[in-house]
Every structure is written in C-alpha cells, then in structure tokens.
Amino acid sequence: MQSKAMALKNKVQSIVVTTMWRKNAFLVSSSRTFATGYDDNRILKSPSSLVSLDFPDVWNYSSSTNCTESSTHKLASDHTARVIDGKQVSEEIISNVATEVTRMKKTIGEVPGLGVILVGERKDSLTYVRNKITACEEAGIKFKLAEFSDNCTEDEVCDAIMRFNADPSFHGILVQLPLPQHLNEEKILNVVKLEKDVDGFHPVNMGNLAMRGREPLFVPCTPKGCVELLIRYGVEIMGKKAVVIGRSNIVGLPASLLLQRHHATVTIVTALTPNPEEITRDADILISGVGVPNMVRGSWVKPGAVVVDVGTYPIEDKSCEQGYRLIGDVCYEEASRVASLITPVPGGVGPMTVAMLLYNTLESATRKYNFV
Template structure:
C-alpha cells in the first residue's frame, strides 16, 4: 500500500464539506467522449487491461512463430502469507493466459538470505527467464534491498533497480523498465485520451512504489507536477488546482469532492478496507478518493476496485514481453555476428546514445577489474 498520510490530515479531510463543486461534465482534463474505455465519466480499468493483454498475447505468439521462443517471468516468494500466495497465483495464471512462460521459486519462511539470493542469481543466469520479481514483503530477517539489488537490471521488470529509477529521473534518458503501477496510471490517461502535456498534475503520496515514479512519468510527459505528502500545508487548495490527480497516499477517502477542480481526471491508486457489515467479509475496499463525491465533479475517474488494480499485472506482463523480445532478438543478432556489445551498452536500449557518464562508468569498471586482477596476482 502506498506511503500513508498522517492521521490528522485524514481526519481533517473527513470533516471537509462533501458538497460537489460543479456538476459532472465540466471539462478540464476530461476524456474524449469517443473513448471505448469510458462509461460516462468512469474509466474502465478492466477493459484497458484486457486490451493490453490481448496485444501482449498477439506479440508473444509472433515471437514464438518467428523464433520458437517466448518470454519468461520468474517470481520468487518466501513464506506462506495468504495474500502473497494469492498475488503470485494471479501472476502465474496471467502469464499462462498470454503465453509467457512462468517460472518460480517458492521458499519457506525460514529460508536464509543467501538461499533467497541464490534463487535470484539462478534466474539471472537462466536464458529462458527474461523478467524476475520478488514478492514483497519478505520475512524480517531478510534484507529486501539486498535481494532486490541482486536482480539483473536487464530483468528488473518491476522497474525498481536504481539504474532504472535513475534513468527515469533524467531528462533525455529512458529506463529499461518503469514501475508497473505508475505506468498503468499513465496508460489509463493516455488510452482514455486525457491530455497530459502542459496540464497541472498533483500526486498525493511520495512512496517509492507509486508516488515518486508517477510524478517522474508525468514530468516526462510535460505535465507541471506537484507532490503532496504528510508535511504538505493546505493540501486541499493544492489538489484543487490540478487537472490530473493521482491519489496514492494509503488513506481511505482522503480526497473529497470539494477538493476537485471541475472536469479534472482522477486516478485512484488506493486500496483500503473499511468496515461494512453488509458484506460477507465484513468490509469493502475503497480508494484514497471519496468516489461518490468526486465522480460528480471529475471529468474522468477510476473506481476501486476495477480501476488501477487490473493495470498493474497487465504492465508487468508487458514489461516481461519487452524484456523477452530484447533478449531473444539480441541473442539472434549475437549468433549472427558472433559478438556481444560492451557491458553498459547492454544495460540501456540500443536506440539511446551513451552519454559521457556511461563512458566514465565503463572506464571505471574496466580499471577496477584490472586493478583487482593485479592485486590478486600479487597476493598469490
């Protein structure tokens, strides 16, 4: 769940006036009426995700027909948390549905960090695996950052490797992969014909998983971006200026109808359980946005569930497809040319020119390796 906002802000939001600012349909960043993924002003995330999966399945079939190979996704899970097990089953089933080969390592909660790292290294070395993800959270005795950092940057389909995040933050550079949920948010905007360039966007929440990368993606598409968080003063007035709102704070119904500029587009990433005796489970899921209030004001809005949720796995599958295609076609070219490019040139898309920083980094790596060999020979 995205990084939370302090409870005093949430309490203040709960007391805000629920009166909507304007009737539905006022246009600011609203979607085209012709969008097939809209029902009135509600974005159908399930339909967008289904379309993306359809595109992936077609491309996977094309790769199989041309090269007799398909992309492979490996999921490492440690322990028997029911929610994690459910998520992993969903990902493996989704892989099978689009033709991606599923791989996995199911380790007990008592597994050592070295055992987890060994599983990751094994998939790094497996030529049939093109994407690796580690299901979080890991048991407390395991260093998550050490495990995530062990994933090859070329197989980091979750998009959290420092090199991928760093390139996402750089003007003129693109990562191999960007985090799945933020990319899913952008896909919803783009496929619903919601303009981004030149618009004012507010991201509520600054987590590494959603908030920060979402802000970077919006910035790359030329939006003017503001990030709100637990220390933000007068958050309501800032959010009210937005043409696009991405709510990823982890606080149920934080954003109220009175916060929303008429016609704004709202992407609600939150998934929060609230008590509901009418449900068999005793609760229902709501977002970080008060849906009933905000849908009366917004030009476009995602529901919870059925909005952003289906997009995360769809983008994970697409990242795996992109990685698989990159590996498979490169392997073919390598066999034809009998050579491989320099190390760092294999870490970034071929369409990008390597800048001076890459030359310096490559030189440093080579110099370090030479020095290590020299010192090693002296010790023998």
C-alpha cells in the same frame, strides 16, 4: 562601435530564440501526434521512447500590471464522472501481448519467462500473485513462483533471485512487495539483474527515468499503467497541473517522474504537506497511492479533474470470496460527483499493473532475442 556590437548581439539572440521557438513548437507538435496518433499495431498507445518526448525548455513569460480573476466552474450536483475501465483496457493489452508471444514462439521457438518471488502469506500479495499467474497463462508467458515463509532469511531470497538471473529462459524477475520487515528490501531488489528488472525498481532504471535524454530499460508497472490509461482516455498531460499524493519508490516517485517526462507540471503531496486539500484542488490530474482509505474527499478534487486512485486497502467482508474487499484512497462516491474521469477500486489501476508487467516481460524477451 559599441552600439554596432550591441545591435549584432541582439540580432544573434533574436535568431537563436526564433530557432529555439520553432524547434520547440515542432517537437511539441510531434510529441502530441506521437501520443494520440499512434500505430494501431502497437500494443501500447503511450510513446515507446521517452526520449522522443524531450524538447528544450523555452521560458516565455509576459508581464502585465493587469490581471483578471477567473471563475471556478461548478459541475451540476447530478454529475457523475466517466469511469476509467482499467480491467477492459488491461484485457486488450494482454490479448495483444498474447498475439506477440504466439508470433515469437512460431518464429524463433522461444517465449518470454517471468520468475516471481513471494515471501509470506499476506492476503493481498497472494491475490496479486494469483492474478499475475492467470494473466501469464492467458498470454502464453512462462511463469515460475518461488515461495518462502515469513521467517525466511535474506540469503534464501537472494539465492532464488540469482537462480532466475542465471536461467536464460526467464527474462523478467519480480519480487512481490512489501517484504516482511526483517528483510532488507533494498539489498534484495539490487540482486535482480538490470536487464531482468521488469518492475523497473533498479536504481539505474529509476535514474534513467528521472534524467532527460535517458531511456530506462523498464518503467515501473503501476505508473506506466496510470499514464497508459490517461492516454487511452484522451487526457491531455502536456502542460497540465498534476498532483501525486505519496512519494513511495513503487508509485509516487516514478509516477511523478513519468508525468514530468510527459511535460506535466507536477507537485508531490507527502504526509508532512500542510493543507494538502488546497494543493489537490488545483490539480487537473490527481494520482493518489498511499493506501489510506477514503482520504481524498470530494472537496479535495477540482471540478472536471481526472482522478486516478492507486491506493488499495483491504476491508474484511465475509460476503466476498477472498473474505475481504478493496477500497481506495479516494472517496469514490464523493469524488465521482466532481471529477470528469475516475478510476474505480478494484478494476482500475490494479489490472493495468499486471498488464504492464506482462508487457515489460515481453519487451525484455524481445530485446534479448532481437525479435522484431
């Protein structure tokens, strides 16, 4: 009797495992098709729904007493990585956004609106805001800037955000970060209405990004831009080892969450991580966003890896129009001799952040007006 019960139990388990495997295989196939076989009419090539990427984890380990040592393939010394041109991709996306904005205006007489809060006169923040204004003008998006001095109060900033919250012609609100130290960043960002949080930093948006089966209203712009570049350059994310250097709320944390939603195996390197170069050398995809110039050397990069440099650090240079130039976390000259693909600084992730901001603002307006 007991043997019959055991046999029945094994049979049921076999059916369940087989069903799960088939479902898993189907969803993996569907996910890959979604990521690469996109509709040309869509603005972005990345999936429009993160839930569409979800499928159940099926752990399938095979044990063996024998193992073989794999050799590390060394690239030729004259190798140069292919450059990921974020500027070109961002221009394509902004052009597509502009087309949709024009169609929205002709169809329903409305255009997306973006309100931006700028506190202080940091050179890099001024440059970023200037770029956003230019991009909004190109795309036909309404733009309004609320500027404050370095010594402004939290109440002044919060009042400006609340005015944008109440104005139905503004569908997105962005607080340019970082803020001066005397201002409570968390308190200020929490004032932004969830449905206008086009930066994706609201705790609800971040929480929904972290949880499978949940859909954030907005994904933070910089990580979203990084993944869009990977997809457009044909980089396989699913099943790959990804290392994210830094765990900031702006880049590191959401980048790691988004990569996990795309089924990468993700490791985060922090300032307290011992021997970080040993971890990064194992990465198929390496994303760094800590703002430490040239921290990531060529020896940190696995041969053939994809390197995405989010870090920006201003270096005084009187020959440049702004009086300074930007360099990244990655020592570009060294890493480009090892990596297969690499983003430059500037011209890599930066323009994509702006493009994703415009895309999120368009999405917000589309959602409000039920515009199809």
